[in-house]
Each structure stands twice: as structure tokens, then as C-alpha cells.
Amino acid sequence: MITSSAHSTEDKICPHNARQNCSSCRLSAICLPLALAQDEVVQLDEIVQRGRPLQTDELLYREGDNFNSIFAVRSGSVKAYRVSDKGEEQVTGFYLPGEILGMDGIGQNRYANSAQAMEVSAICEIPFSKIEDLSGRLPNMQKHFFKLLSQEIVEDQRHITLLSKHSAEERLASLLVSISARNARRNLSAFSFRLPMSRTDIGNFLGLTIETVSRVFSRFAKQGLIKINKKEILVLDIDALKRVASLAN
Amino acid sequence: MITSSAHSTEDKICPHNARQNCSSCRLSAICLPLALAQDEVVQLDEIVQRGRPLQTDELLYREGDNFNSIFAVRSGSVKAYRVSDKGEEQVTGFYLPGEILGMDGIGQNRYANSAQAMEVSAICEIPFSKIEDLSGRLPNMQKHFFKLLSQEIVEDQRHITLLSKHSAEERLASLLVSISARNARRNLSAFSFRLPMSRTDIGNFLGLTIETVSRVFSRFAKQGLIKINKKEILVLDIDALKRVASLAN
């Protein structure tokens, strides 16, 4: 346990000027270096670009842009969304520190989503051509990327099931459980956290209206599963929440 | 155009004993060999295994099974489905000749779906470890697999949007347009085909009940968009159908 306070200061401590390499990054255990040997991480390090932080609502890339890089979230959070031909906007994912986005661009050489910062966020950019090179040389790297891509497929299929077969309560509980778990993975509290996204984004992601999201939040609070203060969430009964999620995932 | 008759005999002519290699396979233009040079296809050929055909309803693999291979459909058709912790079954995809399935297993070394033949089907099996080897040696191969995986992600995200934001009519129109296009890709008729899946599977895939699927089919027929005879579909107005799909994809 790195922190016992409700809200970790992870994102506050020298957010954008931490020592600029993967080896010393505190996310290395869950981010790309995860799968690499010490000396391989050095090679990864050489191709990672760390730019200025993104401001809230700033776009990292836009749907249809030429695909050149994938990105890792170092601090903050990013949402990805696509616009259907019908003009409907669909949030396809939320990305927290240590998570990789942009891989949807590989197939068509264009991003299939837009990516937008939900708060001030530091992002690592990794040119994909360099990753291809590296993957050709380092079997670990290739293997890891195959895995990453595959996991995103499984993640998306889970979400398909969620949208197709589960109620509003199940969907929201599922999201809360997911965020809780991802926080825990980063050694943050699983029970007290701030949702980086708006109710609108949550609703859009879960295929619900903002009103329904709000009502379900209120119901959960009334039932004593959580305590809400705007975006601050205190999980009072994670097991009940998991039960509601029905493990809808 | 290979055939002008309403129903191609593609799947009937020597279905399982066509010359057993990728170079001469009539699907090579849309299947794995697509991305490879002549001499590279030969190397692919050496690792592809072609077993006895699957009977209708036979399982190719089961969710949770150890992952070892990916598969290409040579003839027939396969559905993939997963069971959520809630016990709900969700069809995640339909695979037609030339299409690849099983890649969801890479991430966890276990298949995340079960795969079941919807009719008698011939399947090519490709051990994934061999693909990793080959990808390390052939940049084309590696690139192609990254693309394949990425495209499945985009496909799934499209489906997420479909389920989240589109009406029953839009969903079904979208599926019909998709199948029509995939048939055209195989040089089959885009306007006259047999749906290999049941109404139950369609409903499950689209997040609808079988009754709703049936009603929407009837409505489309009444509106003169299609003609239905059980699983046989005659598309009368593909443009209208695309309009209804709203290009919900």
C-alpha cells in the first residue's frame, strides 16, 4: 500500500516532470514495461515521446486523423469516442493512468475514435512504426502487443454484453466496480475516488440517458451501496455492488 | 463475377477437399494470404492445419479453453458467443468464409468465447505460436496481424454503438447490409442470400428478442425493402436498407 489516504496524491506529485523514462515511472508495473526485461525497457524508453500535458477537453487525436502513434496515459484521464454515420456520439472507453489507447487506428491507418482529455493529463506518445520495429526484434514486445490488442477486443465484447443484456443498475454498478478495480491496480483506494467523467459521458458510455444515470446513482446511495458527492464516490459496500453488477462483466 | 445465380454453389463444390493449400484457395484474396507475398504464403501454408469439417452446432472451441490456435472459415459459417457472469449468453460475432476467429484468446491464453458451427463448415486451424514465429520473421505478417486485431476492435466498437444508440430497425438493417457486403466481397450475390443464423442468434447478436426481429423483418418486407422466405433473403432496395441502417455503422 503506497497510500492510505482517501485520495492519493499520485496525480499531484510532479505530474509532468517526473523523471522522464519508463524504468523509473511508477506506472511501469502496469503499463507497457510490464512485459519487458530490464534491457528491453531501455529500448522502449528511446522511442517514447513525452510532450506537454493536455488541458481539460483538449483532443489528443481526432477520428479520421492519420494514425501514427499509440498513447499511454501517465496522469489524468482520457475518453475515446466515435461518431456514427447517423451522427450519434458514442463513448467507447475511458483510459486511466497506465492504460494504452489509440490501437483502433492500426487497422485503417486512421484513428477510429477521437480522444479527449477529461482533466489535465500527461500522455506518453509511442510511434507505432517504432513499435513494429521493436516487436520484430523483441519477441516479448510482439507478444505483449498481441495481448494488448486481444484484451481490448475482450473488453469491448464485455461491453457489448453489458449493453445488450444488462439493466441500467447492472451497467452502472459494473462501471463503478471496474473503476474501483483499476484504481486498486494503481495502489489507489478502491473505495474512495473521484470519477473523472461527467454524468453525460457515463450515460453515453453505458447507453443510458443522463437522467437514468442520475436516478440509479441516487438509488444506490439510498440503498447504502455508495455515497456520492458530485463526482466523489465513496463505496460503502463493494460486494453488494459486485452482486448488482451480477458480475455483468 | 464468378456466379450470376441467386445462390452460389461456392459452399457446395468440393467443400472440404479443395486443394489443400492457401495459394490455391479461392479465398486467398480476402483471407490471411491477402497481405503476404507469394513466397510468404508458402510459409503460411506450412503451418495451416485443415481438419475434418465441423457439423452443424459442433463447437470449434469453448469459452475458457486453453488458447492455442486461431481459425479461418473456409466454408460454412460460425458464431462466437460468450456467457456473462450473470449467465446471459451473448453472440459476439458471425464468421463467414475468409474470416478469422479466435483472436480474443490471445490476451488471456484462454478463449473468451465459444465458437459454434451454424452449418457444416470447413475450418483452417493456425497454431498461434507459429504465427508469432512467422510474425517475428515476416514484417508483412506481423503488420497484418496487428491490423486484423485492430479491425476486430473497431468492429466491436461499431457494434457497441449499434447496441447503444440505434433502434431495432437500424440494427437489423445494419446486419443485413453487413452480410450483403461480405457476400459481395466473396463474389457472391449482394442481393440474394441465405442467412446462416437463426432468428434467435440474430436477436441475441443485436440485443433484441426474437419477436422483435421477426416483426422488423415483416415490416421491411411490407415496405418492399426485402423479400423473406425463412432464411432466404432477397434484397429489393439496398439503398433504402442502407438509409435505414442510417449507416448505423
Add this chain to the structure above:
DNA sequence: CGGGCTAATTGACATAAATCAATTAGGCCT
């Protein structure tokens, strides 16, 4: 420090699709 803007909440009502139920129509086996 106050006014206005936006996000969230809450309530009343509408609706698309689900559920329940009955009927029809094939296909298959004896």
C-alpha cells in the same frame, strides 16, 4: 460577493421493445 452558466437531480409522462400468449409452418423421422 453576486449573477449567470452548466451539470446534476428529480418528477410526470410517453414509448420502444420486452414479455406473455396463441397460432402457423416447416422439416424430419418412423
Add this chain to the structure above:
DNA sequence: AGGCCTAATTGATTTATGTCAATTAGCCCG
């Protein structure tokens, strides 16, 4: 050829969630 089994269709009714509307509560900026 006839009967049975399953898949599909069609209709009547219910329901979860969406839509419309009004209210509240922060929060930013001058």
C-alpha cells in the same frame, strides 16, 4: 403419409428507460 418438434410469426399487454420539464446546486468571472 402423418404426427411431432422446433422455429417463426403475430397479437395483446407490460415495463424499463427515454423524453420533457422544472428545480437545485456548484462554480467561475467580473
